[in-house]
Amino acid sequence: MPAAPGDPVTGPRGSVRALVMGVVNVTPDSFSDGGRFLDPADAVAHGRRLVDEGADVIDVGGESTRPGAEPVSIDEEIRRVTPVIAGLAGTVRISVDTRHAAVADAAVAAGATMVNDVSASLHETAARLGVAWVAMHMQGEPGSMQADPRYGDVVAEVRGHLVARAEAAVAAGVQEVWIDPGFGFGKTVEHNLDLLARLDRLVATGWPVLVGTSRKSTLGRLLADSDGTDASPPVDDRLEASLATATWAMAQGAGMIRAHDVRATAQAARVVQGEITK
Numbered sequence: 001m002p003a004a005p006g007d008p009v010t011g012p013r014g015s016v017r018a019l020v021m022g023v024v025n026v027t028p029d030s031f032s033d034g035g036r037f038l039d040p041a042d043a044v045a046h047g048r049r050l051v052d053e054g055a056d057v058i059d060v061g062g063e064s065t066r067p068g069a070e071p072v073s074i075d076e077e078i079r080r081v082t083p084v085i086a087g088l089a090g091t092v093r094i095s096v097d098t099r100h101a102a103v104a105d106a107a108v109a110a111g112a113t114m115v116n117d118v119s120a121s122l123h124e125t126a127a128r129l130g131v132a133w134v135a136m137h138m139q140g141e142p143g144s145m146q147a148d149p150r151y152g153d154v155v156a157e158v159r160g161h162l163v164a165r166a167e168a169a170v171a172a173g174v175q176e177v178w179i180d181p182g183f184g185f186g187k188t189v190e191h192n193l194d195l196l197a198r199l200d201r202l203v204a205t206g207w208p209v210l211v212g213t214s215r216k217s218t219l220g221r222l223l224a225d226s227d228g229t230d231a232s233p234p235v236d237d238r239l240e241a242s243l244a245t246a247t248w249a250m251a252q253g254a255g256m257i258r259a260h261d262v263r264a265t266a267q268a269a270r271v272v273q274g275e276i277t278k
């Protein structure tokens, strides 16, 4: 039996609102907010701002996983994330965005209660630490994943992989498991759109689904196509597509949306749920 998602928010008509995971990247090179929150005080202030804007969870990351990103040492990743997690813990639920068990250990010691794992391999660490675990699908490694991603049936393959990882996590003792199709992680624009179109197939597994399309390059392509300019807008000018895809995902039954633009995403979540009635 899939684990229940954490703290669902129920609306006046009994509908369940999708949770909003706000992103705080303590990195010099993240594709969207790289270099803006390298100072822990700035990162904590940004996290608090996102909580005020309606974030239910703050996802703190110390390593960019954008295509071609430079790897960071474990020590450096720990040095980046732990003061920020400690500064935010107690005010909001914290997840740590990491592929490394040692970083997860340090992050949980600092106050994180969820491991957001783009490698989908840290289930035993999450079980040992007694925290929630996100299994995200990625084909390949960040350095080369966009070189030539290939699938027979992308929806079936991602679904099968995530269900197997979720079952392994429960067998290892993880109490709360989320699955995430990993938009942009070893996928072409067409793969991403197929996964989005058939998100209901992931939701139908019964595992709570996390979706992160926010500001990604596929959305830049869609916006360029939609206004006929053929020019992809800059990352911080992709709000319409981020909200459109987040709203679609919520309507398909996604339980949590990972977003940079938290105020607008949280408002969209309340609208979808029917909390706003006038």
Ligand code: HH2
Pocket (backbone or CB within 6 Å): 023, 025, 027, 029, 030, 031, 032, 033, 061, 063, 064, 065, 066, 097, 116, 117, 118, 134, 136, 180, 182, 183, 210, 211, 212, 213, 258
């Ligand atoms: N996307 C990114 C990072 N972590 N985690 C999950 N579960 N799902 C995602 O789609 C996802 C993720 C990439 O976005 P960002 O953190 O803004 O960029 P970067 O990897 O460059 O730090």
